[in-house]
Amino acid sequence: MRSAVIVFPGSNREMDMVAALEQASGKKPALVFHKDTELPEVDLIVLPGGFSHGDYLRAGAMAARSPVMAEVRRRAEKGVPVLGVCNGFQILTEAGLLPGALMRNASLRFVCKNVTLRCENAQTLFTGAMEAGQRMTVPCAHMDGNYFADADTMKRLEDSGGIAFRYVDGEGRTTEEANPNGSLDNVAGVFNETKTVLGLMPHPEDATDPLHGGTDGRALFHGLAEALA
Amino acid sequence: MTDTTKTPGITPEIVAEHGLKPEEYRKVLEIMGREPNLVELGIFSVMWSEHCSYKSSKVWLKKLPTQGPQVICGPGENAGVVDIGDGMAAIFKIESHNHPSFIEPYQGAATGVGGILRDVFTMGARPIMNLNALRFGSPDHPKTRHLVSGVVAGIGGYGNCVGIPTVAGEVNFHPAYNGNILVNAMTVGLAPADRIFYSAAAGAGNPVVYVGSKTGRDGIHGATMASAEFGEDSEEKRPTVQVGDPFTEKLLIEACLELMATDAIVAIQDMGAAGLTSSSFEMASKGGVGVELDLDRVPLREEGMTPYEIMLSESQERMLMVIKPGREELTRGIFEKWDLDFAVIGRLTETGKMVLRWHGEVAGELPIDPLALASPEYDRPWTPTTPPPPLDPASLPERDPLEALETLIGCPDLASRRWIWEQYDHLVMGNTVVRPGADAGVVRLPAECGGGKKGLAAKVDCTPRYCLADPVQGGRQAVAEACRNLYAVGARPLAVTNNLNFGNPEKPEIMGQLVGCLQGMGEACRALGAPVVSGNVSLYNETEGKAILPTPTIGAIGLVEDVARIPGAGLAEAGLALVLLGR
Amino acid sequence: MKAKVHVTLKPGVLDPQGKAIHHALGALGFQGVEEVRQGKVIELELAETDRARAEAALDEMCRKLLANTVIENYAIELTD
């Protein structure tokens, strides 16, 4: 699997992502700067976490309009898989590559802690190494992770397997306490219609080494490496 | 001279407004050989403020142990540098932002984090962890809640955005801080041991370069304010508060580290308190050179700024560098790539003087060494604190141990701090091995440093109650506690940094606390082999004549040989024996 | 020419900031606050002197950047 990680001004988890991708695929991802208009030929494009442009105006708003995103969009339209994590997810919604929007956390506070995710659709190239309903513990760290979409969009997502992950408690229930940011229906991640673009708020890349305190995040990267080998 | 600098004459009131005592002003006249203009007076005032000159503490700071085989650079530079093996060095320092945080908790704390980050990456290090030590007033004081939530949000708002994990800290509550909270922020960074950058300017003719954000009218006279006692009306004065821009700081880190990988930089210094004044003076003074600045070239945010304002502005996210001739375009290219301001604003000279030009005229001309080195130094009178006699346990009322335990666990000083550190990104960079909630924070070092096995541990500690009762013991205890927290995660202490937060040093009993704490701190550092390599002094922490508790915060770092073998703090299973060590 | 762009959340979109302010006002003892919504104002100074052209440019700025039309409405006001 050849991959590229896009570095926006203010990205800060690009190296965490590089480490996780390299561990799963054995190949070093290419780092691409936001001002570049050309992307190398890759099997996967990743938008990492951080505070692109300081998250000023709206999280991800300015990055979504940067030169490199025009090329990301073209590739996505051709079917090249795109993964956005945290700020990457915010950028993808701002760019219109994923439905909905990510608003300020309901607590109005930044939240950094472990959350439990439930895989809602295991039939995609991102989730091939998971089982439907499988639970994973991974950290989250964000200020604007409160997922919102209008009722029609939510229904369409629900009906088409567009919801990738939900926040759940230890028993797998979508409770309010398990939801770190007030997201609608505990949504933690969504797919586009073709299931080739995935955005999620938590950080599987920070749960890939026993020293991280857990390795549940590996499933995503190993699944991708297998699907895109 | 231009009209802006031609002042009608410096009156005793103007001198007093600038925080200079009459005898200090006499020294100004002596050094200048004439009456200074307002720009020059402003420069003296910030350079000789307690904040920049350490005039009350210098005598005593000299007695601290600062040497050791691991020490690459002790106090005197932007931060301390210690060898951690494998050709790498840890660079770290702690700094206070107490008064600004009381006035505007979010921005005050945020810019405190920004300032300490700059102190560390100025020396060539990539910051790898942040810590913070906070003291607030009584939990039921009407202001406390607002201050706590603002400070915590500000620390998180800045550090999270820049992308440095905040891995440990400390929080206390005591009524003595009701009107004067303490916000001490610490940063630890990592650099190749042979690529450390210093601030001493060198090479007459070399260009002086300004990079980062534009200069505005932020916090003018913040440095003198931070050294003056708080009056009841301080909230009304509402000085121009600095607003932090963590996004620009992040770009500044990346751009500076990129430039540092080339051979362009001769010297570099961040513009902290007293901005352009102290950075240019310190660089020139350390290098024994003169400097000429063309203030017309300083990137400005606002129209109509005067030389006085430009020299004294405390706008954040700015750096000053001396670069090699011919490297201007290389430097410009890197800063423009990161969308930052870049300007050649002057050059070094052999005159030993600072000359400020403005609209084609000389707006100020000052001798560098007499001003920088002859800043006042006081051996202030002090009286030692008499420690109270030890408590007789028999004199204490009987209490049910379980009840007492519950009270303790529930008290504000011991209750869980989870709600604080969950607002800090403590995992970014992917190397956090021990998260907040344990004894000390630990981050894994990169593979080139010990093959990915080594880690760096850090913790901040101080128990002000002890320091009040017995400063010497309190000073010892702060060092001992910080180091114990390192041992508890399997780290060997390397060195410490300290933040001396005290009241008004002109009072002998306060000066006595400072002297006592420093004595105890020095003894403990010697005993534990952890020299003091950097620090910060914050005096005049008083409201209406009442001082805070003496608070010499210690920030300690230590090396973990194998991060896979760090003992956990949890009780792993039933049936294991509990052992009490020590006495 | 000076302009103000008002960006507000669409009706029906949850407003966490407004909700938190509402709650805090109650806690501070302010009675009778029935609803609170928070929006943004972006004040711009434009070199353009023609009102129609300024409005057209601002409209494009809003659609391209200043507002997220999935959740937000915007209104443009020229102030001189």
Place this chain on the structure above:
Amino acid sequence: MKAKVHVTLKPGVLDPQGKAIHHALGALGFQGVEEVRQGKVIELELAETDRARAEAALDEMCRKLLANTVIENYAIELTD
């Protein structure tokens, strides 16, 4: 009664958001934008029907919560 509270940064206070928006508009090809400042509008619905009393209450809300008067100015507008 409906009210709008406009909260803006005091002149001279750094506005990182405005600065970033300004920069982004330039990158998107919008020429001739000379300055950008970002502020907030808080829209409130009050049970109070007396204008003077509403204004007094709003002023207190601003000083106590809605504006950070160290760095921000506020203006109150009753809209019906």
